[in-house]
Amino acid sequence: MKSQKILNDPVYGFITIPSELIFAIIDHPYFQRLRRIRQLGLTDFVYPGALHTRFHHAIGAMHLMSITLDNLRIKGTEVSDEEYEAALIAILLHDIGHGPFSHALEYSLLEGIPHEKLSIITIEALNREFGGKLDLALQIFRNQYPRKFLNQLVSSQLDIDRLDYLQRDCFFTGVSEGTIGADRIIKMMAVHQEQLVIEEKGIYSIENFLSARRLMYWQVYLHKTTVSAEKMLINLITRAKNQAREGASFPVSEEFDFFLKNEVKLSDFQENPQILEKFLSLDDYDIWGAIKLWKNNPDYILANISQMFLTRNLFKISLVNEPFSEEEIQDQIQKTQQKLGIPAEDLPYFFSYGKVSNYGYLATERINILTKKGKMIDVALAADLPNIQVMSKIVEKFYVCKAKNLILSR
Numbered sequence: 001m002k003s004q005k006i007l008n009d010p011v012y013g014f015i016t017i018p019s020e021l022i023f024a025i026i027d028h029p030y031f032q033r034l035r036r037i038r039q040l041g042l043t044d045f046v047y048p049g050a051l052h053t054r055f056h057h058a059i060g061a062m063h064l065m066s067i068t069l070d071n072l073r074i075k076g077t078e079v080s081d082e083e084y085e086a087a088l089i090a091i092l093l094h095d096i097g098h099g100p101f102s103h104a105l106e107y108s109l110l111e112g113i114p115h116e117k118l119s120i121i122t123i124e125a126l127n128r129e130f131g132g133k134l135d136l137a138l139q140i141f142r143n144q145y146p147r148k149f150l151n152q153l154v155s156s157q158l159d160i161d162r163l164d165y166l167q168r169d170c171f172f173t174g175v176s177e178g179t180i181g182a183d184r185i186i187k188m189m190a191v192h193q194e195q196l197v198i199e200e201k202g203i204y205s206i207e208n209f210l211s212a213r214r215l216m217y218w219q220v221y222l223h224k225t226t227v228s229a230e231k232m233l234i235n236l237i238t239r240a241k242n243q244a245r246e247g248a249s250f251p252v253s254e255e256f257d258f259f260l261k262n263e264v265k266l267s268d269f270q271e272n273p274q275i276l277e278k279f280l281s282l283d284d285y286d287i288w289g290a291i292k293l294w295k296n297n298p299d300y301i302l303a304n305i306s307q308m309f310l311t312r313n314l315f316k317i318s319l320v321n322e323p324f325s326e327e328e329i330q331d332q333i334q335k336t337q338q339k340l341g342i343p344a345e346d347l348p349y350f351f352s353y354g355k356v357s358n359y360g361y362l363a364t365e366r367i368n369i370l371t372k373k374g375k376m377i378d379v380a381l382a383a384d385l386p387n388i389q390v391m392s393k394i395v396e397k398f399y400v401c402k403a404k405n406l407i408l409s410r
Contacts, residue, residue: 007059011171015063019085021133022062022092028129029280030096030122034058036283040169041101042229043220045312047173050220054095054102061164062092068153068160068186077191083150086136090154094141094161096122100284104230108237109259110279113266118279121269125276152196157365158185158206166213169220178216180209190370197370198379206367206379210391214360222356228317228401229309231352236291236305239349243299250302251293255279256286300408301349307407315352317401324398329353336402350403360391 005017017023025031034054043050065088069079079087097118099105106114123141127134139145141154153160163182170178188202198206220226237260240250244260252260255278269276294306308314324332336351337344361367367379380388 009056009060009063011060011168012063015059016066018066018088021085021130022088024130025089025092025126026059028126030126031055031058031093033280033283034095034098036285037098037100037102038284039102039165040173040220041104041226042233043173043223043226045229045314046223046225047175047220049172049174050169052168052172054098057165057168058092058095060168061094061160062088064164064182064186065091065153065160068189071186071189072191075190077149082136083147086134086140087150087153089134089137090140090150091160093123093126093137094119094154096126099279100282100287101230101233104233105237105287108234109241110264113264113269117266118269118276121276122280125273147194149191149194149196156196156367157362158196158198158209158367162213166209166216169216173220175216175219177219178212180212181205185209192368192370192374192376195368195376197368197376200369200371203369203379203382206369207388210360210388214358214391217358222358222397224317224319224399225314227319227356227399228315231401232305232309232315233287235349235352236294236302236309237287239299239301239305240290240294243302248299250290250297252290253282253286255281256290300406301346303408304403304406305349308403311407313404313407315350315401316404317399319356319397319399321397323355324353324400329400332400332402340403340406342406351401353398353400355396355398357394357396359394361388362392 005023007015007017009015017026037054038044039052039054039057040050069084069087073079095115097115097120099110099115120142123134123138127138136145140150143151143155145151155161163180163185166178166180167182170176184205185198185202188199188205190197190199241260244250244257250257250260258278259282264275269279291306291309294302295310297303297306333347333351337347340350342350361380368376369379369382370376380392382388
């Protein structure tokens with residue numbers, strides 16, 4: 001690079017862009033779009049400071065990856081310059097396939113298409129554009145590279161993605177319980193038989209990390225108000241999609257209009273570059289722009305939910321530890337319909353129920369501890385860490401959320 005490029009990050013301070021290729025990727029419109037997608041979706045309805053973006057997170061994760069690889073080199077793990085750059089690119093682009101509002105639209109606008117699949121398709125498109133320079137990054141991202149620890153740094157239960165988003169989300173939400181001590185965790189990382197391990201003296205940092213992540217899920221990511229807002233958004237997009245496919249026309253961006261009117265499969269993204277291009281032009285502003293326009297829409301469902309969003313009149317939600325009985329669900333459905341005075345076929349747009357789940361540690365995806373005797377053991381099997389075994393249990397909570405009233409008359 002003609003001059004060294006640096007960014008000033010509120011969490012880590014100055015971050016250096018290490019190569020021309022990485023700078024070109026960051027400068028690409030696909031990556032710049034991440035500036036317009038919030039990291040935590042609608043969580044700012046609960047924590048007003050949660051306005052950071054996927055762009056912030058991706059840059060921060062790249063920075064942590066560079067620190068991690070530098071530490072591994074110091075400990076004697078050989079990492080070539082090509083592997084180093086490829087690992088940075090893989091973590092930089094790990095979220096490139098996210099759509100507006102992150103996970104919420106995976107269940108409405110694009111049904112059943114996970115962002116990880118779209119990330120791979122997008123990296124493949126970038127690789128063609130950059131003349132194959134992302135080949136190694138793709139291998140690492142897909143877990144096709146022989147040195148498995150590189151993929152584990154990108155995607156595992158103790159990956160760089162989690163180390164950054166937990167620190168960053170703590171910083172911007174102000175929820176201090178999620179503090180994880182990422183610097184120490186990185187210092188304790190090592191490579192043994194091409195697998196990522198944690199040195200035995202870092203075991204308590206891992207326990208703290210897993211506990212903090214579990215707390216962040218209940219306090220931030222699965223906060224009941226966030227769940228309510230996301231269900232409202234899913235219902236709103238579902239209504240617009242259903243109406244559009246019956247011939248209705250809405251004032252929306254061209255790209256948003258395409259996905260409202262067309263059922264798109266994963267294979268369509270692979271076979272038609274124009275569809276991928278349309279998707280990679282979508283961001284949070286397309287949705288918010290539509291919501292502002294829909295508040296005056298003749299369709300009372302679109303108008304009401306849009307106005308509720310703009311005035312933060314969110315669905316009332318109950319989040320409990322035991323599942324609701326069928327009788328309780330039907331009773332609440334009947335009472336909500338009577339209160340709102342709407343037809344039964346419209347009620348699903350104003351009433352949702354289901355469950356959310358959380359776990360601290362998934363035993364099928366091990367975090368390996370390297371003992372002083374050179375043996376790898378699962379962190380959950382450490383004799384004096386019963387908390388991790390408890391956190392291996394998946395905890396489910398059950399919700400019912402419903403509109404408190406209609407703001408606009410039918």
